[in-house]
Amino acid sequence: MDLNPTAEDRAFRTEVRRWLETNAATGDVKTLDERKAWHRKLYEAGYVGMLWPKEYGGWGRTPMQQAIVQDEMARLGAPPPINGLGIGFIGPTIIVHGTDWQKQRYLKKMLTAEEIWCQLYSEPNAGSDLASLKTRAEDQGDHFLVNGQKIWTSSGPIADWGILLARTDGKAAKHKGISCVLLHMRQPGVEVRPLRQITGSSLFSEVFMTNARAERRDLIGNLNQGWEIAQTTLGWERGANSLGRVTRYAVAFNQLVRATKELRRGGKPLLEDAAVRARLGKAYAELEVQRYAALRVLSALQNSDSPGAASSITKLSYTEFEKRYFELALEILGPYGQLVSAREEFEDIDTSSGEPGTWATAFLWSRAGTIYSGSSEIQKNIIGERVLGLPKEVRADRLKA
Amino acid sequence: MDFSFSSDQQLLKNSARGFLDEHVKPATVRLLWDDPRGESDTLWKEIAQLGWLGLSLPEAHGGSGLGMVETALLLEEMGRAAYPGPYWPTVLAATAIELAGAEAQKKRWLPAVATGDARATIAFLDTELDWRPEAAQTRAEKTGKGWTLSGRKRFVPWAHVADVLLVPAQTPDGLTLFLVDPRAAGLALEPVPVMDLATRLVDVTLDRAPVAADALLGGPGQAGPLLAALLRRGAVGAAAEMLGAARRCLDMAVGYAKVREQFGQPIGSFQAIRHKCAEMLLEAENSHSAVYYAAWALDAKAEDAELAASVAKAYVGDAARKVCGEAIQVHGGIGFTWEYDLHLYFKRAKALESMYGDGDYHREAILRRVAA
Numbered sequence: 001m002d003l004n005p006t007a008e009d010r011a012f013r014t015e016v017r018r019w020l021e022t023n024a025a026t027g028d029v030k031t032l033d034e035r036k037a038w039h040r041k042l043y044e045a046g047y048v049g050m051l052w053p054k055e056y057g058g059w060g061r062t063p064m065q066q067a068i069v070q071d072e073m074a075r076l077g078a079p080p081p082i083n084g085l086g087i088g089f090i091g092p093t094i095i096v097h098g099t100d101w102q103k104q105r106y107l108k109k110m111l112t113a114e115e116i117w118c119q120l121y122s123e124p125n126a127g128s129d130l131a132s133l134k135t136r137a138e139d140q141g142d143h144f145l146v147n148g149q150k151i152w153t154s155s156g157p158i159a160d161w162g163i164l165l166a167r168t169d170g171k172a173a174k175h176k177g178i179s180c181v182l183l184h185m186r187q188p189g190v191e192v193r194p195l196r197q198i199t200g201s202s203l204f205s206e207v208f209m210t211n212a213r214a215e216r217r218d219l220i221g222n223l224n225q226g227w228e229i230a231q232t233t234l235g236w237e238r239g240a241n242s243l244g245r246v247t248r249y250a251v252a253f254n255q256l257v258r259a260t261k262e263l264r265r266g267g268k269p270l271l272e273d274a275a276v277r278a279r280l281g282k283a284y285a286e287l288e289v290q291r292y293a294a295l296r297v298l299s300a301l302q303n304s305d306s307p308g309a310a311s312s313i314t315k316l317s318y319t320e321f322e323k324r325y326f327e328l329a330l331e332i333l334g335p336y337g338q339l340v341s342a343r344e345e346f347e348d349i350d351t352s353s354g355e356p357g358t359w360a361t362a363f364l365w366s367r368a369g370t371i372y373s374g375s376s377e378i379q380k381n382i383i384g385e386r387v388l389g390l391p392k393e394v395r396a397d398r399l400k401a
Numbered sequence: 402m403d404f405s406f407s408s409d410q411q412l413l414k415n416s417a418r419g420f421l422d423e424h425v426k427p428a429t430v431r432l433l434w435d436d437p438r439g440e441s442d443t444l445w446k447e448i449a450q451l452g453w454l455g456l457s458l459p460e461a462h463g464g465s466g467l468g469m470v471e472t473a474l475l476l477e478e479m480g481r482a483a484y485p486g487p488y489w490p491t492v493l494a495a496t497a498i499e500l501a502g503a504e505a506q507k508k509r510w511l512p513a514v515a516t517g518d519a520r521a522t523i524a525f526l527d528t529e530l531d532w533r534p535e536a537a538q539t540r541a542e543k544t545g546k547g548w549t550l551s552g553r554k555r556f557v558p559w560a561h562v563a564d565v566l567l568v569p570a571q572t573p574d575g576l577t578l579f580l581v582d583p584r585a586a587g588l589a590l591e592p593v594p595v596m597d598l599a600t601r602l603v604d605v606t607l608d609r610a611p612v613a614a615d616a617l618l619g620g621p622g623q624a625g626p627l628l629a630a631l632l633r634r635g636a637v638g639a640a641a642e643m644l645g646a647a648r649r650c651l652d653m654a655v656g657y658a659k660v661r662e663q664f665g666q667p668i669g670s671f672q673a674i675r676h677k678c679a680e681m682l683l684e685a686e687n688s689h690s691a692v693y694y695a696a697w698a699l700d701a702k703a704e705d706a707e708l709a710a711s712v713a714k715a716y717v718g719d720a721a722r723k724v725c726g727e728a729i730q731v732h733g734g735i736g737f738t739w740e741y742d743l744h745l746y747f748k749r750a751k752a753l754e755s756m757y758g759d760g761d762y763h764r765e766a767i768l769r770r771v772a773a
């Protein structure tokens with residue numbers, strides 16, 4: 001056990017910090033073009049696609065180095081890069097399962113955010129039970145004809161391409177008849193309708209596909225192999241992301257402490273209130289433990305022990321913590337916690353969601369993490385079955401199968 | 402950066418597990434419940450021979466010079482076994498002597514601890530049960546030949562078997578630490594029965610108890626920072642032991658959930674039970690991260706070592722209580738019986754939660770560091 005960073009990682013951190021201090025966007029990074037420009041700059045500095053092999057335009061860095069970049073960005077409150085789903089798992093899916101042609105055509109433009117990607121998995125009636133999806137892709141020889149509806153598609157309104165799971169064999173068992181194919185989003189058969197989220201913004205959407213066309217050459221892997229493919233790359237870089245998240249929480253903690261010095265109760269600052277102190281102390285203890293846990297996952301990745309199902313524990317841990325944490329912050333801040341535009345004493349905070357905003361934004365966003373990428377309940381099922389080896393539950397679909 | 406154990410550390414853990422599984426079975430623990438001393442001298446000599454007592458003591462004084470990570474590994478296994486005996490109080494007191502003692506004091510006590518010939522303990526708490534070292538109320542008065550100590554020390558672990566007692570007391574120079582013979586005149590020891598029958602706590606009353614001039618450990622008025630450091634170390638050790646107790650309860654709960662059937666299926670197939678087990682595992686894994694981060698930070702003298710110790714104690718105290726309690730829930734009625742072993746670990750976790758600074762103490766310590 002040695003939790004000191006290596007000399008190399010320390011030097012890398014200094015280099016990253018220096019680069020960010022000189023280059024971090026100071027003005028607004030709000031419009032898509034501004035965000036793309038910032039992304040591009042990060043990419044050219046070597047801070048996007050860090051885990052991707054060099055031959056595909058990546059930087060062949062270690063998970064620790066990626067974590068350092070995210071950590072330093074969180075410290076400075078620098079806006080994150082975009083195309084997260086693409087770079088986090090769609091690209092890796094293409095790298096692992098794609099053809100040479102697909103790699104040539106898609107990867108570089110994904111890295112540079114020249115093309116934005118979305119994930120077309122969930123459907124109105126296929127959420128946690130994703131394998132029950134109904135969108136059909138009919139084999140037409142050189143292309144597939146796609147009909148159906150997707151929902152909760154993040155970045156849908158700005159996406160150029162999507163990775164699609166669709167049924168290609170209606171007669172096979174539900175996990176067996178699904179294929180994975182890339183879909184061009186800018187075509188007449190694809191209609192994207194933004195959905196408004198509880199934060200008020202519309203970062204996700206519904207996608208309707210009516211005789212949309214997906215090319216045969218864009219099929220990933222074999223026909224009807226889609227489920228397997230989706231399984232191998234879900235949560236590709238989950239472990240390496242958590243350190244940066246924890247740093248965002250820590251930055252928010254300092255802001256919360258500042259606020260409790262301003263707010264007064266009974267003639268003294270809230271920070272001197274014993275009940276508030278006890279709760280802040282507990283929250284900080286939990287926050288630190290999330291940080292230690294993040295380091296432990298990074299160490300496992302570094303030693304190339306794949307975290308596997310254990311990554312479910314990490315995800316469950318930090319998303320559930322995030323909810324408790326912002327609930328506490330809003331309780332302490334009282335009515336101020338509900339402000340939707342910042343006032344001086346209660347600054348904008350880094351919401352760790354890609355959507356900047358106030359405490360209220362962070363509080364609202366904290367509800368999402370325990371739903372997407374496998375809800376907390378699904379994570380607990382996975383931990384129970386695959387880590388603890390508990391018996392599987394009796395489920396109607398398994399009885400039928 | 403490497404969070405995994407070295408092969409030596411893993412070996413130590415495995416051999417500790419092997420030894421405790423064989424020599425400290427639940428039945429062994431139960432036998433000692435009725436013993437007035439509450440511990441076994443044979444067992445004490447055996448763990449001395451295994452090198453556990455001298456594990457962290459300097460080689461020059463008969464120890465192996467290993468660190469807090471190795472100590473925590475042992476303590477985790479001891480918690481898993483609900484080990485009965487004064488291991489941690491003794492090692493912690495020996496650390497105090499190592500850190501602050503004069504050469505003669507080290508020569509007198511450290512080799513004796515390492516060979517299993519001496520037991521020791523620290524009397525942290527006074528009547529107000531305030532963990533802050535400076536809150537000590539026991540007083541020391543100078544006499545012609547040395548000092549006399551007066552006051553009441555509460556809940557001193559294993560004082561009745563100790564050969565030397567470390568007693569903080571106020572002097573005109575400030576807080577000072579004394580080495581006191583528990584059998585000396587002016588001392589009255591009174592066991593306090595608590596729910597974990599394998600944890601022995603003792604109230605110690607000092608009524609003008611005479612101690613010699615050379616019984617000071619460290620300089621007069623110097624004990625505050627030393628005691629604070631010992632408390633942190635004690636807290637990390639207790640957290641490791643609580644982690645072990647929690648692991649044992651988790652293992653028992655998962656094992657039971659696989660075989661107990663109701664409504665025609667194993668109870669582990671019910672989500673209410675499975676999800677509980679998943680949450681227990683999460684708490685155990687987070688506790689592991691907290692304990693070993695803090696232990697490493699102490700060894701490495703990391704900047705955040707003090708913070709990490711408080712984080713570990715505050716977090717694991719809550720987590721272990723939850724995990725051990727939920728294990729009882731998973732077991733149903735059998736978990737509530739005296740004969741079933743779960744309560745050994747449930748009670749051990751609870752006993753340690755209030756020692757070496759309780760949750761409130763450490764949460765406040767955390768906040769003082771991060772919200773100045």
Ligand SMILES: Cc1cc2nc3c(=O)[nH]c(=O)nc-3n(C[C@H](O)[C@H](O)[C@H](O)COP(=O)(O)OP(=O)(O)OC[C@H]3O[C@@H](n4cnc5c(N)ncnc54)[C@H](O)[C@@H]3O)c2cc1C
Pocket residue numbers: 118119120121122123124126127128129151152153154155204368371372373374375376377378381672
């Ligand atoms: C902000 C956000 C962004 C998203 N982005 C995308 C995206 O880009 N692309 C995409 O494809 N999807 C996306 N999703 C969708 C997300 O993956 C689904 O919401 C998720 O899989 C849950 O499905 P559902 O919403 O249909 O809920 P359901 O599956 O209907 O679940 C409802 C409730 O039932 C519980 N439940 C379901 N099954 C079980 C079970 N077996 N055991 C116990 N409890 C169960 C769930 O935990 C949940 O509490 C996004 C979601 C959110 C919130």
